[in-house]
Amino acid sequence: MLPEPAGVAHEEAAAHQVFAHLGALSVGQAPMPDLDRSGAGLPEFSGGVRSAFLRPLSNLGSCCASVIMEMAMTIEERFERIEHVTAGLAEERRKDREEFRALWRDTQRQLNELTIRVVEVDDRLGARIGELAEQAALRDRETDRRFRETDSRIDKLVIAIGEWMARQPNPQ
16 A cells, blocks of 8 residues: 555545445435534534534635535525525616616607707797798899889880980981
8 A cells, every 4th residue: 555645634534424424324315414404504414424524624714615605505595595686686677677767758758858849940940931931022022123123224225325326417
């Protein structure tokens, strides 16, 4: 046999102790846990198996021990944790739904305000377009009147020039 390295304790490992305990069971038997939960996360089997699991954990840091203890949860703890997480998710969903509804109401309010403003602007633009159309019509009438006056004056000038030319002696 190989010599044992220096510094190795002569204790059996936790797994060896558990297998030694479970080895006493006959085929088809399973260890029965004590569900009153007197320990810290592992069910108590006959023969102090929990202490066999926990003894090596005492040498680990608190971080590793807490992770291992968290992994060793009972069914009730798992159900409680699932219920807690589910309740948290339901609460988060409820808050999201309320926030969504508030955003939807705010969006609808803003759309209604925008619609009212668009209608007001449309009314103002319609009135302004009507005013501009009336002003354009007045300018068109005034321009037409001035064109007729100018045409009349041009006609009179052409006639006057023709008469003047007719009165002049013919130089030929």
